[in-house]
Structure formats: C-alpha cells, structure tokens
Amino acid sequence: MKKVLVIIVGATVLASARTAVAVPVVPNFTQGSMTSNTETTSTVVETINSMNYNTGYDYVITGTNIQHDGNTISAPTATGNSNTLNGVTSTWTGLDLNNKPNFTITTPGSDFQFVESYSGPGLSNHTIINRTTTIQSVTNTTSTFSN
Numbered sequence: 001m002k003k004v005l006v007i008i009v010g011a012t013v014l015a016s017a018r019t020a021v022a023v024p025v026v027p028n029f030t031q032g033s034m035t036s037n038t039e040t041t042s043t044v045v046e047t048i049n050s051m052n053y054n055t056g057y058d059y060v061i062t063g064t065n066i067q068h069d070g071n072t073i074s075a076p077t078a079t080g081n082s083n084t085l086n087g088v089t090s091t092w093t094g095l096d097l098n099n100k101p102n103f104t105i106t107t108p109g110s111d112f113q114f115v116e117s118y119s120g121p122g123l124s125n126h127t128i129i130n131r132t133t134t135i136q137s138v139t140n141t142t143s144t145f146s147n
Contacts, residue, residue: 031146038139045132051085052125055092057118061103065112068101075100080121092121 061073075095082091095118105112 031144033142033144036141040137042135043132044135048127048129048131050127051123053083053090053092054119054121054124055090057094057120059095060117061115063103063112063114065106065110066103066114067106068103070101073101094120
C-alpha cells in the first residue's frame with residue numbers, strides 16, 4: 001500500500017508541474033553602427049653612452065731645414081695602461097716622449113719649418129645622448145550592421 005501511495009503522490013506532483021516554453025527572440029532594429037575609439041600614449045626615455053678608445057698613437061713630424069740627432073725620428077714605444085669596460089680589457093701602446101730625438105736647424109739663419117703632433121692612446125671621444133620619445137597611437141573603428 002505504501003508503494004501505491006508513493007506512486008500516486010509522485011504522479012500528482014509531476015502532473016501539476018509547469019513546463020518551460022521557449023519564446024524566439026526577434027531583434028527590434030533594422031540597422032545600426034558601433035564606434036570604438038582607442039588612444040594610447042607611450043613615453044620612452046633612453047640614454048646612449050658611447051665611448052671610443054684609441055689603442056695606438058699618431059705621431060707626425062714634418063718640416064724643412066731640420067735634422068734629428070738619433071737613428072729614428074720616433075720616440076721608443078712604451079706599453080701604457082689598460083682599461084676594462086663591460087668585461088672587455090684594452091691595453092694600449094704609446095710613445096715615451098721623454099726619450100724622443102732632438103731636432104735642430106740644418107742651416108742656421110735660413111728659413112725653417114717644424115711641426116710635431118702626438119695623439120696618444122686612451123679615450124678619444126665620449127658621447128652621451130639623452131632623449132625622450134613620446135609615441136601616440138589613435139585607433140578608430142566603426143562597425144555597421146543591418147538586419
């Protein structure tokens with residue numbers, strides 16, 4: 001008897017339950033458009049640090065009506081200091097200018113010209129550039145649709 005009562009109660013609950021019905025959705029427009037605007041601004045700040053090193057030397061002697069008192073017109077070479085920058089070691093060679101030959105006028109009283117120029121090893125140029133760049137990007141998108 002209990003089984004029959006449970007079946008009757010179950011059938012009654014099921015019979016009284018409401019069913020869900022789907023209703024179709026119909027758009028209520030004929031046409032339209034959508035616009036999107038995106039603006040982005042970026043600022044880049046950078047420093048460029050450039051160093052140029054000479055690892056040798058330039059020694060120039062020129063003139064007229066002059067002579068030197070040694071076997072060579074150049075001073076003896078001497079190894080200079082070394083420098084390490086970002087893991088790279090540079091050692092340079094220069095001249096011992098304390099032991100360079102002496103120059104004298106060949107014909108005293110006559111015209112003469114003498115120019116001696118020495119550019120030694122080491123830092124020859126150091127450039128630092130600081131710059132700020134601002135980048136602006138604007139994107140406009142329009143979508144048009146119709147039914």
